[in-house]
Amino acid sequence: MVINKVITLNEFILETQKDFPYASGELSGLLGDIAFAAKLINRSVNKAGLIDILGNAGNSNIHGEEVKKLDIYAHEQMTNCLRVSGECAGIASEEADGIVVFDDERSRKAQYVVCFDPLDGSSNIDVNISIGTIFAIYRKINPVGICDELDFLQPGKQLVAAGYVIYGSSTMMVYSTGNGVNGFTLDPSIGEFCLSHPNIQTPPKGSIYSVNESYWNKFSPGVNNFIRYCKDNDKATGRPFNSRYIGTLVSDFHRNLIKGGIFMYPATTSHPNGKLRLMYECNPMAFLVEKAGGMATDGAQRILDIQPTALHQRSPLFIGATDLVRKAMEFVYEEQYAAL
Ligand code: AHM
Numbered sequence: 001m002v003i004n005k006v007i008t009l010n011e012f013i014l015e016t017q018k019d020f021p022y023a024s025g026e027l028s029g030l031l032g033d034i035a036f037a038a039k040l041i042n043r044s045v046n047k048a049g050l051i052d053i054l055g056n057a058g059n060s061n062i063h064g065e066e067v068k069k070l071d072i073y074a075h076e077q078m079t080n081c082l083r084v085s086g087e088c089a090g091i092a093s094e095e096a097d098g099i100v101v102f103d104d105e106r107s108r109k110a111q112y113v114v115c116f117d118p119l120d121g122s123s124n125i126d127v128n129i130s131i132g133t134i135f136a137i138y139r140k141i142n143p144v145g146i147c148d149e150l151d152f153l154q155p156g157k158q159l160v161a162a163g164y165v166i167y168g169s170s171t172m173m174v175y176s177t178g179n180g181v182n183g184f185t186l187d188p189s190i191g192e193f194c195l196s197h198p199n200i201q202t203p204p205k206g207s208i209y210s211v212n213e214s215y216w217n218k219f220s221p222g223v224n225n226f227i228r229y230c231k232d233n234d235k236a237t238g239r240p241f242n243s244r245y246i247g248t249l250v251s252d253f254h255r256n257l258i259k260g261g262i263f264m265y266p267a268t269t270s271h272p273n274g275k276l277r278l279m280y281e282c283n284p285m286a287f288l289v290e291k292a293g294g295m296a297t298d299g300a301q302r303i304l305d306i307q308p309t310a311l312h313q314r315s316p317l318f319i320g321a322t323d324l325v326r327k328a329m330e331f332v333y334e335e336q337y338a339a340l
Contacts, residue, residue: 009035009173009184009193017177027137027161027177029087030112034135035173035184035193037081038165041074041119041133042186045167048125070125071095074118074133082114089113089140089147092311094280099311101146112160113138113151115280115311120164121248130168132250136284137161152311156283156304163284164250174200174254176291181257200257202294206321208242208261210252218268222335226328249276253285253319257292262324266299267316274298274316278308282315295325299332 010032017028048070075095082088086106092099092115102110114137121131137160140151163175171186173193183197209230216224230241244261246252252263265276276282286296286303296303296319306315318328 006187007195009195012182012184012195016179026087026111029085030082030114030137031161031163031175031177033081033085033087034078034114034133034163034165037077038133038171038173039186039191040077040081041070041165042167042171044070044073045125045131048128071119071122078114078116078118078133078135083107086110087112089151091116092152092279093118094277094312099147099149099152101148103146108146111140111143113140113147115152115283117277117280120250120281121246124246124248129246129248130166130251131248132167132254133165134250134280134284135163136280136287149311152279153308155307156278156286159283159287159304162287164254164288166250166254168251168254172196172254174257174288176288178291181288181292197258200292202257202289202292202321203260204293204322206241206256206260206262206324207238208244208256208259209264209324210243210245210256210261211264211266212245212247213243215268218270219266220332220335222332223264223266223328225335226331229327229331249281249285253289256320257289257294260321262318262320262328264319264328265317271314273314275314276317278303278306278313278315279311282317282319285317285319289319293322294320295322296320297325297329299329 013028013031075093079091082091083102087110089107089110090099090101090113094117114135116135118133119131120134124131138154138158139160140147161177165173172183174183181200183200184193185196186193232239256263265274267274282303289296298316299318318325
């Protein structure tokens with residue numbers, strides 16, 4: 001009989017973080033706090049159809065988008081778990097206009113700040129399609145005193161850790177502290193995330209493309225030419241590629257990470273900077289994909305090199321298997337050169 005040892009997330013964090021350069025236990029604690037918040041969010045997501053938590057909260061978030069009750073709940077759970085931990089100096093969330101500074105005695109000494117999208121893909125909540133939570137952890141620039149906005153406005157290459165939780169057919173947390181990407185599936189019977197996807201590497205060659213094609217008349221010709229390339233017949237490269245689009249970044253990204261593909265949310269004529277947020281959508285996913293052997297660009301530069309200037313700034317995003325992202329860039333650059 002083969003008995004596989006189950007490694008829980010907490011065991012894994014403790015084991016891997018002890019060699020971390022700044023090991024003080026703070027980062028381990030933070031990851032544990034985020035996992036705990038995710039369990040609370042997961043509990044509510046699973047009950048979404050049962051209790052009166054579905055539907056609009058009756059107001060808009062700071063971007064003028066419809067806010068669901070679960071968005072607010074998820075934001076509060078993440079914020080509260082991080083606030084009481086004393087390991088986080090402050091947060092930036094999609095659901096908060098500015099940063100939230102934790103000003104109690106312990107948090108003032110904390111070395112990390114966290115950016116998060118508490119519930120990504122919220123328009124999919126009502127229709128029982130998978131959604132997620134995305135997080136990005138930075139070290140404070142100035143170790144002394146309370147945090148300020150500059151502690152958050154760091155390029156993604158400065159990230160200490162990033163990850164996401166996907167509330168799908170099972171609930172999974174996938175994260176990296178810079179050394180490998182690991183996935184943990186929540187076992188509801190014991191309430192623990194257990195290591196299920198060690199050392200995730202994304203296939204270098206992808207065969208899936210994910211983009212909201214309904215914007216085709218708002219994309220640049222280069223993007224449309226790449227989409228056409230994906231649809232063309234070509235035995236040698238295995239085309240046409242499969243088109244898959246869920247409309248939840250976490251879910252589209254997760255599938256492509258495992259199976260190999262490209263996700264795109266390019267600039268459109270109505271959204272010249274794309275739709276997705278740099279700080280808590282593009283950066284954490286770019287960090288993960290690079291650690292898993294893939295790449296991420298905004299069409300002009302590596303996502304992780306972008307110097308942010310505003311908490312909620314948007315960025316175009318091309319992310320996934322290296323061969324497909326490079327191929328997409330060939331079409332984008334061709335268009336740019338043709339315009340010179
Ligand atoms: P949200 O913050 O309102 O959930 O929006 C973000 C989501 C992403 O998860 C997803 O990739 C994208 O919006 C889908 O947008 P669209 O419906 O324009 O294709």
